[in-house]
Amino acid sequence: MRKLLTVTNFLIISAAFLVSLILFVSTNLYSHGGGLDAYGCHSQSRSNSYHCHNGDYSGTAFASQEAFLIQLNSETSTNQSDRSIYKRDDYLPYWADADGDCINTRHEVLKVESRIPVTMSENGCFVVSGEWLDHATNKVFTNPEDIDIDHTVALSEAHRSGGSSWTNEEKNIFANDLLNSAVLEVMEDDTNASKGDKDPSEWLPPNTEYHFDYVKKWVQIKNIYGLTFDEKEKSAIRNILGSDIEL
Numbered sequence: 001m002r003k004l005l006t007v008t009n010f011l012i013i014s015a016a017f018l019v020s021l022i023l024f025v026s027t028n029l030y031s032h033g034g035g036l037d038a039y040g041c042h043s044q045s046r047s048n049s050y051h052c053h054n055g056d057y058s059g060t061a062f063a064s065q066e067a068f069l070i071q072l073n074s075e076t077s078t079n080q081s082d083r084s085i086y087k088r089d090d091y092l093p094y095w096a097d098a099d100g101d102c103i104n105t106r107h108e109v110l111k112v113e114s115r116i117p118v119t120m121s122e123n124g125c126f127v128v129s130g131e132w133l134d135h136a137t138n139k140v141f142t143n144p145e146d147i148d149i150d151h152t153v154a155l156s157e158a159h160r161s162g163g164s165s166w167t168n169e170e171k172n173i174f175a176n177d178l179l180n181s182a183v184l185e186v187m188e189d190d191t192n193a194s195k196g197d198k199d200p201s202e203w204l205p206p207n208t209e210y211h212f213d214y215v216k217k218w219v220q221i222k223n224i225y226g227l228t229f230d231e232k233e234k235s236a237i238r239n240i241l242g243s244d245i246e247l
Contacts, residue, residue, distance in 0.1 A: 041068065086159040090168050092175040105176040106149045109184050132186045136195075136205035136214070139188060150187035151175065152214070153221045154197035161227035180224060182217035201236035215240045219247065 043049075049063060095104035102125040103111070111118050114130030121128055132141045141147050155163075155175060163171060177183040187195075195203050200215050215237055222229065229237070229247045238245055 041065070084164050086156045086164070088155060091155045091159075091163075091171040096172060096176040098176065098178070105178060105184070108178055109149050109186065110144050110147075112178075112181075113186050134186055134188045134191070135210045136187050136191050136207055138207040138210070141186075141188070146189060147186045148189045148192040149184050150192045150195070151184060152182055152217050153227070154195075156197040157199060158225065158227055161222065161229070163225070163227065174225060180221065182220050199230075199233045199236070200240070201232040211240055219245065 043065060095106045097104045102123070104125075107125070107127045110127040110130060110132070113132055114127070115133060116131045118127045118130035120126065127144050129142060130144065132144075132147055133139075134141060134147060136150075151158075153161075155171075158174060163174065166174070174183070191206065200218055204211050205214050219237060219241065221227075234247050237247060
């Protein structure tokens, strides 16, 4: 009986010691004087360091709060810079198929702008022939491979003019806008390449008779989407549309 009590006492004492050890270790690892600051961190007086227990930096230690703030500001600046950099894939990783009918934006525009009924591929997803008037050159095309779908206001120009603040979803909507007919139009591929992302102060269509309508569309799109005009751009627009145009 005494032997049984001795064993029981030993187990009780051992368990108590183990609990005490765990509490001691936990206290030294995780406790600190005072509360956490707005970043979920605190200064550790024993080591003169700065530790974070909550938030994005939970479990991270810094040499000081100053070092933490330098790191935080650096990452914030990088994120802002990344957003300001134009990335075409943010706008148009691929032509969208908004209504899910297998006909993407490019081929929807080809269907709408063809002057005759188009011929579709066997699966009904792609336009293989039609007749298109390219207003920029005043040329007619029957092979869709000879024409691009041009963004009247180029994606990178939109980005520089205010689109950089849009979400990727908003950028995709702009790039695939079928509701505003001025946004997308057929254009000879070589002519589209020469246009690039130039504004009306840098490029106008070879077809001079189309200048007025082209620039009018340009202004319409920028106003719809709340995009800005630079001074050279404004001057070129007013030379074509008149000085009374509000920009």
